[in-house]
Amino acid sequence: MRLALSLILALTVAAEPQPKPKFKGPGIGDRKGGPIRPESFEKFRNLSPEERRAALQNLPRERRENIERRLAEWEKMSPQDRQRVQGSYARFQEMTPEKQNQVRQLFRRFSETFPVERRLQAQGTIRRLKKADAEERKRIIESKRFLESYTDEERKLLEQMADELPDRQ
């Protein structure tokens, strides 16, 4: 009887699930890691749904959801759009880590400064500024439309973004 009880106790203790250590990866804003290898994204993209689920299982829920959402958006893009973004990304990767961080900060400021309904217009302005030579750029900046459409702070941000963003393909 005592032997049987001991065995039951031992099996009960052993049946308790062991807590798995939480994955401690770099956070979303942590950009101190090494360079990003393009093949990592392709490898991740080509995983089966089960393999992807297994790869993400130990990430915090918010990060997992962000990755899944961004990947779904990527898959929804047309081949042309995908190619264009890949081209921009290739040039972005050629930048130094410091420059890359600067672009990320500018994008954050852009998202905070412009509400969604004004972003497309602002992005069009950035593109025009990027394409323009010095003379054309001066003309745009001094134009009535530019001065009336944006505040001083917004104009400064747009000019800075035109200087720092990678070129489109």
Next chain:
Amino acid sequence: MLDAKTTCPLQTDNADVLLDYCSRSLDPARRGMLERHMAYCSECREMAAGQAEIWSAMDMFDAEPVSADFDRRLYSRIADIEKVPAWERVWAPIRAYLQGQPAWKPVISAAAASAVLAIVILVRPEAPTAPVAAPIEIQEVVEAEKALEDMDMLRQLDAEPEGN
């Protein structure tokens, strides 16, 4: 001391006086006093009679004479036990347990439980937390996450008004 009715050894927690009396080790003076007391104390008399029966029974027991080589044989057996292999010494308590010697039961039970626990912990398979193992390193996942984040940013910056 023992001559008065109030000094009964059984009533004064001095039963050892009676035991000494029965084993004939009480000095003559105290023995006389106790016998005078027993003349009128039936309890002490009964106890003395009971003890006397035990002593007389013990007197009837004759111990077997010890053989001349008793010590030599005893030490020889001790040496034989020490020569027994370790596994036999481990097995002996288990065999004793199986033969029903109760003193070993808690020890054997605890040892068996510990052994089962150790085996279960070491051998049991991992609980299935995912249908398949991820064929990708954590670092690669983190890099893919960063790449997706950056491409999402560039995609938003690249967006054009429809029809543009």
